[in-house]
Structure formats: C-alpha cells, structure tokens
Amino acid sequence: MTGKHRDWRDRASFSLLQKFFKKRKIEGRILGMLDSGEGFQGSIWSASNQTDVWNRTVGSKDHQWFWPEKDSYDAAILRLPKSKRELEMCVHIAFSSLRAECPLWVYGSNDEGIKSSEKVLWPLAKTVTTVAYGGRCRVLQAMAPSEFSYKDELSDWKNVTRIDLPGFKRDWVSYPGVFADGKLDSGTEVLIKALPSIPEDNRVLDFACGTGLVGGVVDLQLKPGSVDFLDIDLIALVAVQQNIPGARVIPSDGFSRLEEERYDMIVSNPPYHRGKTWSEDFIMAMVAGAAAHLNQDGTLVFVAQRRLQIERLISSHFRKIKILSNQDSYRVWSATL
Ligand SMILES: C[S@@+](CC[C@H](N)C(=O)[O-])C[C@H]1O[C@@H](n2cnc3c(N)ncnc32)[C@H](O)[C@@H]1O
Numbered sequence: 001m002t003g004k005h006r007d008w009r010d011r012a013s014f015s016l017l018q019k020f021f022k023k024r025k026i027e028g029r030i031l032g033m034l035d036s037g038e039g040f041q042g043s044i045w046s047a048s049n050q051t052d053v054w055n056r057t058v059g060s061k062d063h064q065w066f067w068p069e070k071d072s073y074d075a076a077i078l079r080l081p082k083s084k085r086e087l088e089m090c091v092h093i094a095f096s097s098l099r100a101e102c103p104l105w106v107y108g109s110n111d112e113g114i115k116s117s118e119k120v121l122w123p124l125a126k127t128v129t130t131v132a133y134g135g136r137c138r139v140l141q142a143m144a145p146s147e148f149s150y151k152d153e154l155s156d157w158k159n160v161t162r163i164d165l166p167g168f169k170r171d172w173v174s175y176p177g178v179f180a181d182g183k184l185d186s187g188t189e190v191l192i193k194a195l196p197s198i199p200e201d202n203r204v205l206d207f208a209c210g211t212g213l214v215g216g217v218v219d220l221q222l223k224p225g226s227v228d229f230l231d232i233d234l235i236a237l238v239a240v241q242q243n244i245p246g247a248r249v250i251p252s253d254g255f256s257r258l259e260e261e262r263y264d265m266i267v268s269n270p271p272y273h274r275g276k277t278w279s280e281d282f283i284m285a286m287v288a289g290a291a292a293h294l295n296q297d298g299t300l301v302f303v304a305q306r307r308l309q310i311e312r313l314i315s316s317h318f319r320k321i322k323i324l325s326n327q328d329s330y331r332v333w334s335a336t337l
Contacts, residue, residue, distance in 0.1 A: 067093075
C-alpha cells in the first residue's frame, strides 16, 4: 500500500552512506537496522558479506521476523529512528549484536535530528564521531563501551501506562516507536468516543491498530474473538497480543495480506505521515480499498483531520455517509456500502 515508499530523507541519507562506504570498506557479517528495504542489500557491500536486515515493519511476503543474534556481527547500520526511546532501544540491540570493537553507524537527515541524536548516543557509547556529512544528512559512528549492561530483549522495553476512558480503565502495554507510546492520542480518543454501538455478532477489523486501543474498546461490545487487529508494525502487534490476550493480529502493509477476509465494520485511526512527510496516501487507499473487505451493508468508521477534503472520495465508494463527531481538529466519518 504505502509502507515501502521512500522520501528525500531516505534517499539523501542513504546516498551519503553509499559514498562513505566507497572509502570505508567493511567485511564480514553486517546487521542493517530499520532501513525501509529498497536498495539496501547488495548495493554497499560485496557479495561475500552476509547482510541481515532487521526491520520492525512487515515487507514482502517472504519477510522473516527475527531478533538479532548476540555477539555475531562485524558492523551494524541503523537508519535513525523517529523517537529517542526507539533510538536507545536500537543502540542496545546493536551493541549487544556486535562483536568486540566493531562499529555501529547511524545515518539520517538533519531535520530528523541526526545531530542531536549524538546526545542520546553519548551516555551509551565509548565514542561517538561524525564520519560523513553532506546533502543535509550525517553518518555517525558509535563504539560500544567494554562494560555495558544490555537491554537487548524486547521485553526489557515494555512500557505499561494507565488508560482512563469512560468504561475502559486498563493498564496498557506499549514499546518504543509504536504510535503514541503509552499516551492517549487525541485523534484516538475522539474516534473512541464517537464509536457507534455494534451488534454483538459483528466481525470488526481495527485497521492500522497500533497497540490496539480502538479495537480493544470495540471488543468489549462483541463476542470474544470478533475483532481482528492489523498493522504494518510487528512490535505494535506484540503489544496488541499483550493488551487483548487471544487477539488475532494481522501483520500487513495496508490491505495487502488480508486476502478473502470480509468484515461488518472496519474502524481506523489511519496514519498521516510517512516518516516526517505529511501524506494522505494511506487514507485515500483505505477509503478506496475498504469495500473489498466489507460485507454487504458493511461500514467503515474512521477519524480524519477536519481540513481533509474527502467527502467526494467517500461518496464515490459508499452509499450512506454520516459524520459521527466534529471535535477539535478531527472529524469521525461513518461510510456504509
Ligand atoms: C495514527 S496511528 C494509529 C494507531 C491506533 N489506531 C491508535 O489510534 O492508537 C497509525 C498506525 O498505522 C500504522 N501504519 C502505518 N503505515 C501502515 C501501513 N502501510 N499498513 C498498515 N499499518 C500502517 C502505524 O504503524 C500506526 O500504528
């Protein structure tokens, strides 16, 4: 759907990395981390190197989820994560996976915060140096200290906070880098408060579910096992399984892995950004693609920024449209086939 698209920051920072590796040859087993995939393998290092790419988002059909082995790599290359906590987690995983005296390189653009990420790296590393810069991007090199207490399992990064919504008061699990990471997002709250009542025998899909809050609230109204949770982020889906034990999770880039599934309702608080760039592609594809996964008379309920002009698009795919809420900068749409 949209998951693999690269913006200029991906391209510019990757091109800087390529230039850097023309001068600095690397040998052995390499761990690529969080790169969006395209062009990463094979373009920097020779075929004799073995490269494993660890990415938390689901990619092609043959994507294999793995957790990097300890003490096994000769270099690690990390695409700068979006949040400080995610960067810390990735540095712990990388240092634990590297053999002694092997480098971690972190690359990203200035407006993503690559310069200030040095402040996050310093307390964790023995040394941090800028090894390449240009095109509004940088590559940093961090070396692990000889003594380090690693938090190198996902469970070490589990964050539990309290969600306090009318009729829904729960401890809620999140992990670094998942949407809202333990806080209640205002768009999520507006959507939850506007949700219609749903017949208890309905099947519902929480599309782009994050840690599963929206689907978790819907789940209370229905027979057990009636809500499926779909997201591109595999770590968010680990949180869903802890928040809603027994939940069926679907790792998927948009509708791509849903195949023949059909639902009575699809609920969604969709993403509006690709990296740092504002993008309406996901919501457009969701509105256009939902009908193929809804039963007859099925309904799509979603929250969108009020300024989005999408009524025309919705009415070209659905028969009945209602606005369930107009609050703050959000609008909750209900669209029925
Ligand atoms: C705005 S967040 C909402 C999360 C959750 N529904 C909530 O309200 O807390 C959007 C979610 O979309 C997911 N996402 C982004 N791109 C996606 C894609 N191409 N396919 C499926 N999920 C995607 C993100 O991982 C994120 O969890």
